Amino acid sequence: MSVKALVTALSLLVLQAGIGPLLTIGNARPSFLLPFIVYVGMQYGSLWGTATGFILGLAIDALGSLPLGMSGFAFSITGFFSARIAEGAPFRLWWPWTVLVFLFGLLLEVLRMLLLARANELPFLSLLLWSGVPSALWTTGLAVLWFLSPLHKRDNASR
Amino acid sequence: MPARNRQASGTLEWIVFLSCAAISLVLLLTSPKPGVRELKETATDVVGYAASPLHIVRRLFSIWSDYDILQQHAVALSKENAKLRDAALENERLRALLGLRERSNISTISASVISAVGPALGGQFRIDMGRSAGVPLHAAVITPQGLVGKTVEVTDHTALIQTLVGNSYGVAVMLERTRMRGILRWTGPDRYTLTGLPQGVDIKSGDLVLTSGAGSVFPKGLRVGVITDAPSVISIYGESWLVQPFVDLRTVEDVFVVTDTGWPDEYAGQNDVPIGGDQ
8 A cells, every 4th residue: 555545544534533524414424434445445455445444444433423343344344345346347437436435335324323223212214314325425425526536546556 | 366376365355354344343342341442532532633733624614604603692692781781770770769769758659751852951751650640730850869850730641840951940959068058040951050149158069959948849958969160150140150960861761759748838828827817
């Protein structure tokens, strides 16, 4: 993994902790980190994807109100399977990227809503519908921005 | 990459993934335990310190909404403040009225001003009490600060008060310190003149002017005003002094109408023996 990716990871972590809550629209809160982890998985392989997802997940759990390990678990899955699923996928096309981010965003939200529903005795499906799905869509919107940015560049020598 | 190496690499990836997932799950399940809580607190401190410069960014994002909220609060507080200030003034006024009622032995009826004729000068007021409430004609009207005027017209439910303004009458007054008597008159806007005093009388700036009780309208001892530090004017009628009244007639809201002075009316003549009459 390059220094640029490391710096990006730290910046996104700080951004997520710093202004993530401020970008909440209604019940939808975006994740800056998820598109990056998908990117790392696709760019550097499942080993790096898993490690990056695990570390960033733990870090964001430590900073936020979520139980430690929840995002670590979801991001580890994201990093690992994004590499596996996207292997051989047309990386420069927008749709595999967007679909992947949305699916993993949904996975993260399902886990989050499961915990939330269990801790507060709230209906899971309702939470998922009104908060989880909008959050995943918001994150996907950010992923599109990521896709259009210069950060989303294929480095053939890296894998 | 040879097939064997690729397989080893794939196995390593799975091991790393399963380890990470397992650790995450263990942490997730043991989150409420003290050790994990401490770890979380330490991590929060470390990353929170790194993220502290972002407070500026956060402030920039929230500054407009904060501004709106603060503006709404400011408007609400301003309204509340005005209401409280009104209540405080009313409270002060009513306390003063109550105090006056308690310390004087004269009988009064309290009333509120409902309209003011010529408010710029403070010439006449109409109050919300009249004949049915026991307000007599030519009765003294006072506030806790001092003399206001007298009733000049009484209807069933209202009464008209004429102040000194307009010079329709004078008030018999005396100086508290020297007991010297004179007449107080209105001689122009914000100008009240004490006349009828002999030349060279002992008067100092700040001397208190009270009603003398000479005349049947104003009871003795009501506060009227103080002698100002303006120089006296000497004329053929004697020396005159400017008086600053205690009551600002432009701000009068609640008044007392004196219905009974508590002393026998020396001018009533009810017990007088008729001259040349047989008794």
